[in-house]
Amino acid sequence: MRASQLLIPTLREVPADAEVVSHRLLVRAGFIRKAAAGVYNLLPLALRVVKKIEAIVREEMDRQGGQELVMPIIQPAELWQESGRWDVYGPELFRLQDRHGRDFCLGPTHEEIITDLVRNEVKSYRQLPLLLYQIQNKYRDERRPRFGLLRGREFIMKDLYSFDRDQAGLDISYQKMFFAYSRVFERCGLRFRPVEADSGAIGGKDTHEFIVFAEAGESTIVFCNHCDFAANVERAFSPPERFGVDEEPAPLREVATPGRRTVAEVTAFLGVDAKRLIKTLLFETEQGVVAALVRGDRDVNEIKLQKELGVLRCELADSATVEKVSGAGPGFAGPVGLAGVKIAADLEIMQMTNAVTGANKDDAHLVNVNPGRDFQPDLVADLRLVKAGDACPGCAHPLSATQGIEVGQIFKLGDKYSKVLGATYLDESGQARPVIMGCYGIGITRTMAAAVEQNHDENGIIWPFSIAPFHVVVVPVSDRDEKQMEMAQKTYASLLAAGIEVVLDDRPERPGVKFKDADLIGYPLRITVGKQAVRSGELEVKKRAGGETTFVPAEKIVSYVREIIEGALAG
Ligand code: 9G3
Numbered sequence: 001m002r003a004s005q006l007l008i009p010t011l012r013e014v015p016a017d018a019e020v021v022s023h024r025l026l027v028r029a030g031f032i033r034k035a036a037a038g039v040y041n042l043l044p045l046a047l048r049v050v051k052k053i054e055a056i057v058r059e060e061m062d063r064q065g066g067q068e069l070v071m072p073i074i075q076p077a078e079l080w081q082e083s084g085r086w087d088v089y090g091p092e093l094f095r096l097q098d099r100h101g102r103d104f105c106l107g108p109t110h111e112e113i114i115t116d117l118v119r120n121e122v123k124s125y126r127q128l129p130l131l132l133y134q135i136q137n138k139y140r141d142e143r144r145p146r147f148g149l150l151r152g153r154e155f156i157m158k159d160l161y162s163f164d165r166d167q168a169g170l171d172i173s174y175q176k177m178f179f180a181y182s183r184v185f186e187r188c189g190l191r192f193r194p195v196e197a198d199s200g201a202i203g204g205k206d207t208h209e210f211i212v213f214a215e216a217g218e219s220t221i222v223f224c225n226h227c228d229f230a231a232n233v234e235r236a237f238s239p240p241e242r243f244g245v246d247e248e249p250a251p252l253r254e255v256a257t258p259g260r261r262t263v264a265e266v267t268a269f270l271g272v273d274a275k276r277l278i279k280t281l282l283f284e285t286e287q288g289v290v291a292a293l294v295r296g297d298r299d300v301n302e303i304k305l306q307k308e309l310g311v312l313r314c315e316l317a318d319s320a321t322v323e324k325v326s327g328a329g330p331g332f333a334g335p336v337g338l339a340g341v342k343i344a345a346d347l348e349i350m351q352m353t354n355a356v357t358g359a360n361k362d363d364a365h366l367v368n369v370n371p372g373r374d375f376q377p378d379l380v381a382d383l384r385l386v387k388a389g390d391a392c393p394g395c396a397h398p399l400s401a402t403q404g405i406e407v408g409q410i411f412k413l414g415d416k417y418s419k420v421l422g423a424t425y426l427d428e429s430g431q432a433r434p435v436i437m438g439c440y441g442i443g444i445t446r447t448m449a450a451a452v453e454q455n456h457d458e459n460g461i462i463w464p465f466s467i468a469p470f471h472v473v474v475v476p477v478s479d480r481d482e483k484q485m486e487m488a489q490k491t492y493a494s495l496l497a498a499g500i501e502v503v504l505d506d507r508p509e510r511p512g513v514k515f516k517d518a519d520l521i522g523y524p525l526r527i528t529v530g531k532q533a534v535r536s537g538e539l540e541v542k543k544r545a546g547g548e549t550t551f552v553p554a555e556k557i558v559s560y561v562r563e564i565i566e567g568a569l570a571g
Contacts, residue, residue: 001470003505007044009033010517020216022452023148025461029520031469038145038153042445045521048469049448050156054135056187056466057158057442060180066131066160071113073137077103079112083420088312094139094153106139111417111439114161118435119423125165128425128435129173133160135444147216149449150405156444163435165427167414170436174206174412177440181210181408187571188447189464190454192407195221196231198303199411206412210442211404214453219406222386226397234303237382238390238399240347243275243295247353250368252336257365261331263296266365270356278349278357278369280333282317282325282341285309289317289325293335293345293377294384295352301385308344308381326360334358335375336366345377346384405450406443413437455545461522462545465568472502472561473523477511477530488529491539491557498558500565519544524568525561 008030018024026032031046042050058068077095080086086093086103094106107113114132122130138157145153162173178194185192190212197209209232211221223230231237260269267274277296282289283305290309292300306314319330325341326333334357335343355369371377388401418424418434427433448467455462465471472495476488485506492504503523505514511530518526528540538551541560552560 001503003473003503004507006503008517008521009043010520018148020147020150020453021456022150022216022449025452025456025520026148026449029461029522032149036153038142038151040149040152040154045469046448049451049463049467050444052467053188053444053447054156054158057135057184057444060184060187061131061133061158061160064131064176064180066133068134069132070134070136071107071110071117073107073139074104075107075110075113077105079116079421080105083112083115083417085112092141092143094141107136108138108140109157109439109441110134110159111161111413111437112421115417115421115423115437118163119418119421122163122423122425122435125425125427128163128165129169130163131160131173131176132163133158133440147449149445150216150453151218152445155446158442158444160440162438162440163423164437165425165433166436170412170414170438173438174410177410177438178208181410181440181442184442185210185212185407185447187466188451189466190407190447190451193221193223193230193404195223196235197409198232198235208410209406210408210410212407212447212450212454213402213404214450215403216453217403217405217450219404220401221404222388222390222399222401224392224394224397224399227392227395229392229394229399231386233386233401234301236386236399237393238384238386239393239396240351240382240384241275241391242351243348244353244355245351249370249373250354252366252368252370252374254359254361254364255367256363257332258363260363260365261329266356267296270365270367272356276352276354276356278335278352278355278371280335280338280358282322282333283314284317284321285311285315286313287311288342289321289340290314290342290344291333291335291338292383293343293349295346295348296356298346298348299385299387300346300383304381304383305344308379308383309342326358328358328360328362328364332358332360332362332364334360334366334369335371335377336360336369338375342379343375343377344379344381344383345371347380347382348384349377350380405446405453407447407450408440408442410440411438413439456522459516460520463522463524465524465565468501468522468524470501470503470523471565472500472525472527473505473518473521474502474527474529475505475511475514475518477528479506479508481531481534483534484529484531487534487554491527491529491554494558495561498562500558500561525564527557527561 033041220233274296415434424432476484495502542549
């Protein structure tokens with residue numbers, strides 16, 4: 001392709017609303033343009049990248065026996081009512097009506113549609129297992145669309161659904177997808193890690209997320225450098241620490257703590273370790289106010305709390321509620337004598353002796369609080385948010401933490417959807433059984449953005465060869481120098497004839513502009529044709545990653561470039 005004919009609207013200035021590198025660079029390098037909040041045009045370069053990622057995904061899905069199909073984006077409300085999810089999801093579900101006033105939604109995912117398809121078309125154990133997938137636009141009306149393609153309201157997803165006769169079959173399908181996903185992200189040139197995750201509202205047991213390491217990522221993962229444990233913090237468990245268990249319980253006593261509300265203030269004032277404090281956090285739920293107790297140096301994992309309570313809504317109470325419930329301002333609530341509130345204690349709490357808590361009274365705390373003696377929780381469970389330094393559940397070594405972007409997730413659904421929707425098959429003995437399902441997603445557009453987050457420098461994008469929009473750009477230094485233009489054209493033509501993905505930057509621009517754009521767009525290889533090339537017959541080939549330059553005789557350029565590309569694609 002000739003740059004003069006391509007729509008690559010590069011920008012020098014940084015878009016004002018772009019908070020993360022991938023958003024800034026994809027806009028500046030002319031890959032994407034916003035149409036509405038969280039809704040983007042994918043310009044020709046972006047589409048080429050998307051198609052490459054999709055091709056890798058298709059190969060790996062097909063390798064595992066996946067069959068591609070396309071399901072509708074417009075989905076009837078009836079199916080969502082049957083699964084019960086029409087009412088579970090609120091404003092995040094894009095809803096619309098047809099001319100007859102019938103309800104529909106824009107597909108945020110396709111469990112309902114595919115389960116309906118399978119219940120109608122699959123009757124016998126002989127038709128199983130089945131792996132069905134599609135690559136398609138998805139719609140979710142995010143509260144705060146941001147970070148460009150990382151959290152859009154319309155995005156491209158590959159979603160695959162597995163159907164098996166039993167749990168053992170599902171385990172095999174899950175293994176296949178785990179393997180396929182690892183291959184996909186490796187082939188895309190990403191540094192990533194599969195981590196144990198939380199299945200959230202969709203239910204199901206086993207689930208892994210594939211996390212691409214990146215500072216801009218919204219996922220926090222903890223992992224062990226000593227064994228292979230890795231998990232999303234939302235899911236991570238760390239064994240409870242036993243602090244103060246050897247002490248003799250002392251008599252409960254109230255002490256004045258004027259104006260000391262925070263853990264730091266109270267521990268400094270009383271001269272005690274934060275590990276001696278019981279932190280009491282009040283949450284509002286549809287079951288009323290709940291007091292969650294964790295050690296002073298810990299935080300509450302709200303997702304675990306929500307799960308243990310079995311509630312859908314779980315928000316930190318405002319100060320008016322805190323006062324009404326505890327009779328004191330924020331910072332002085334405690335479990336002793338706290339009436340009319342459900343108390344949920346973390347595992348560590350019950351092992352503490354002579355602890356410090358709020359006294360449910362302004363400017364006062366209780367010391368020598370002994371759980372079991374002085375208060376009785378309604379629920380004891382693992383409620384703690386794991387952080388770096390906590391003990392690994394596998395080998396007790398301290399965990400590390402890092403940020404990342406979730407580019408894929410795989411779930412074992414079991415019979416959650418097949419049961420409610422009645423998707424059954426007849427087994428060998430003619431008995432009807434629910435099909436056992438799994439679902440598996442890859443964010444295609446998100447993977448493109450994640451690749452940019454991981455592969456860039458101050459000058460622009462550095463595409464891995466496997467997903468680069470083009471592999472080579474040929475840059476004549478002066479478009480007014482006939483000899484240079486001729487040599488550049490010839491180089492371009494020979495590469496093109498060899499089937500190499502090449503752009504000729506034939507625009508009437510200054511050399512500085514063309515070099516800057518080449519770096520910004522991130523072509524893996526740049527071939528420069530200047531005065532020296534014309535004189536010596538040698539072309540300068542520069543690698544975008546690392547900046548290494550080599551001079552190659554013009555007649556050898558095709559084989560040289562081909563070798564580099566083939567080497568890179570072979571991994
Ligand atoms: C909704 C809305 C948002 C949603 C969902 C449903 C997330 C929803 C989870 C999944 C699970 C898997 C198939 C591919 C792999 C992931 N956000 N999820 O179900 F109605 Cl508005 O999508 N689906």
